[in-house]
Amino acid sequence: xxxxxxxxxxxxxxxxxxxxxxxxxxxxxxxxxxxxxxxxxxxxxxxxxxxxxxxxxxxxxxxxxxxxxxxxxxxxxxxxxxxxxxxxxxxxxxxxxxxxxxxxxxxxxxxxxxxxxxxxxxxxxxxxxxxxxxxxxxxxxxxxxxxxxxxxxxxxxxxxxxxxxxxxxxxxxxxxxxxxxxxxxxxxxxxxxxxxxxxxxxxxxxxxxxxxxxxxxxxxxxxxxxxxxxxxxxxxxxxxxxxxxxxxxxxxxxxxxxxxxxxxxxxxxxxxxxxxxxxxxxxxxxxxxxxxxx
Numbered sequence: 001x002x003x004x005x006x007x008x009x010x011x012x013x014x015x016x017x018x019x020x021x022x023x024x025x026x027x028x029x030x031x032x033x034x035x036x037x038x039x040x041x042x043x044x045x046x047x048x049x050x051x052x053x054x055x056x057x058x059x060x061x062x063x064x065x066x067x068x069x070x071x072x073x074x075x076x077x078x079x080x081x082x083x084x085x086x087x088x089x090x091x092x093x094x095x096x097x098x099x100x101x102x103x104x105x106x107x108x109x110x111x112x113x114x115x116x117x118x119x120x121x122x123x124x125x126x127x128x129x130x131x132x133x134x135x136x137x138x139x140x141x142x143x144x145x146x147x148x149x150x151x152x153x154x155x156x157x158x159x160x161x162x163x164x165x166x167x168x169x170x171x172x173x174x175x176x177x178x179x180x181x182x183x184x185x186x187x188x189x190x191x192x193x194x195x196x197x198x199x200x201x202x203x204x205x206x207x208x209x210x211x212x213x214x215x216x217x218x219x220x221x222x223x224x225x226x227x228x229x230x231x232x233x234x235x236x237x238x239x240x241x242x243x244x245x246x247x248x249x250x251x252x253x254x255x256x257x258x259x260x261x262x263x264x265x266x267x268x269x270x271x272x273x274x275x276x277x278x279x280x281x282x283x284x285x286x287x288x289x290x291x292x293x294x
Contacts, residue, residue, distance in 0.1 A: 005101035007132035022046035024235030037274025138178025185215025201228030245269035
């Protein structure tokens with residue numbers, strides 16, 4: 001089917017009091033696994049290409065983007081393509097022509113005034129080219145190349161009043177908020193600040209996004225959806241599944257040399273991970289504003 005857009009999938013999820021899952025892709029196996037996992041549960045999904053993934057591809061956006069578009073158009077569920085954590089204006093300006101319907105412009109590393117100015121300029125450009133745009137306020141931390149960050153440190157969390165002003169002044173369509181998760185976590189031990197999330201939901205009229213979701217346990221993810229999160233970003237969980245399956249396969253088959261065998265095992269492990277996460281986010285018994293889940 002034709003490519004969906006992140007904006008329409010998020011809007012649909014918000015109306016259904018659920019959240020759309022957005023998975024970061026690095027290889028063709030990631031692309032295929034994310035789509036297959038979404039098809040397993042009959043749910044829409046977002047394929048995300050980060051600036052770090054583009055750097056891994058020698059700075060070339062189109063090879064992975066074109067593969068993702070081709071796979072998405074053959075999917076039996078709606079699939080959107082999102083350019084994630086963009087800091088380079090040059091990369092931002094490649095998004096529309098590469099098939100992306102949305103971008104996450106990341107200037108959160110900058111002081112507030114500089115973040116706002118850079119994001120406002122990015123939002124103006126994105127909207128002029130038909131792109132839905134997400135930004136970040138607060139410090140999620142943990143991205144590749146960043147120094148370690150304590151997600152619970154003073155000043156790391158998104159302030160509701162500041163977020164309200166930032167959204168109004170920047171013109172963004174969605175906001176990634178810092179409520180206790182962190183990128184690149186390999187253990188599911190993150191504890192989210194649900195009281196803060198409720199305040200953010202009440203203060204903002206744009207969809208809220210959770211980054212660093214690989215380290216968040218299922219019950220915490222479900223509670224985040226109940227309290228207002230409508231897009232959930234996942235990356236490291238796929239890499240854990242793929243790497244673990246490949247290690248296990250090669251340990252059991254030390255003479256294996258055909259990469260299709262161990263990459264296939266890695267792909268199937270990611271399919272199961274994708275399907276499991278989507279099921280958590282699409283729980284029909286969890287409604288926004290409903291009972292908190294411990």
